[in-house]
Amino acid sequence: MNIFKAMKPDAVYKKVTDIPFEQYASKGVNCVLFDFDNTIGPDHATEPNEYSFECIKKASDLGMESCLVSNAKSGRSSGIAGKLGIKCVTYAHKPRPDGINRALELMGRTKEETIFIGDQIFTDVMAGRFAGVHTIMVEPYAKKEVWYIVLKRFFEKIVRLFGRF
Numbered sequence: 001m002n003i004f005k006a007m008k009p010d011a012v013y014k015k016v017t018d019i020p021f022e023q024y025a026s027k028g029v030n031c032v033l034f035d036f037d038n039t040i041g042p043d044h045a046t047e048p049n050e051y052s053f054e055c056i057k058k059a060s061d062l063g064m065e066s067c068l069v070s071n072a073k074s075g076r077s078s079g080i081a082g083k084l085g086i087k088c089v090t091y092a093h094k095p096r097p098d099g100i101n102r103a104l105e106l107m108g109r110t111k112e113e114t115i116f117i118g119d120q121i122f123t124d125v126m127a128g129r130f131a132g133v134h135t136i137m138v139e140p141y142a143k144k145e146v147w148y149i150v151l152k153r154f155f156e157k158i159v160r161l162f163g164r165f
């Protein structure tokens, strides 16, 4: 896959709760892989919040199982996943597809029955596209981000301008 195709998500929504999970369920999707930071919770949070639980419930209400796929250190992500009652893959090395492949194995699902949801083009979207799962991008949950993410957002804007999404 060429790099520009890898940077373009299959779908874009403002927030996770806007995603039509029912439509995905009706197409046979039964596994949802989530990025955490700024996708279902605040950036660098150590605990899930009410919104995080709401996002997971969206999927679980339809019988879909969820898993976190995080680049973060194992302690923080597995703590969050434990509180959410879902599985977790840490040190995912996004944009490499390894973390997503490990999650598919852990969940016992195929890429056809799985979707991946994240907020960043250069990590989440590329990892999902390289792994060959349906990849959904959401706008960042919180506006407050660390400086290097702010810098990445600038380059994301350029990619989105050219990629028209």
Ligand SMILES: [Mg+2]
Residues within 6 Å of the ligand: 035, 036, 037, 038, 039, 118, 119, 120
């Ligand atoms: Mg994120």
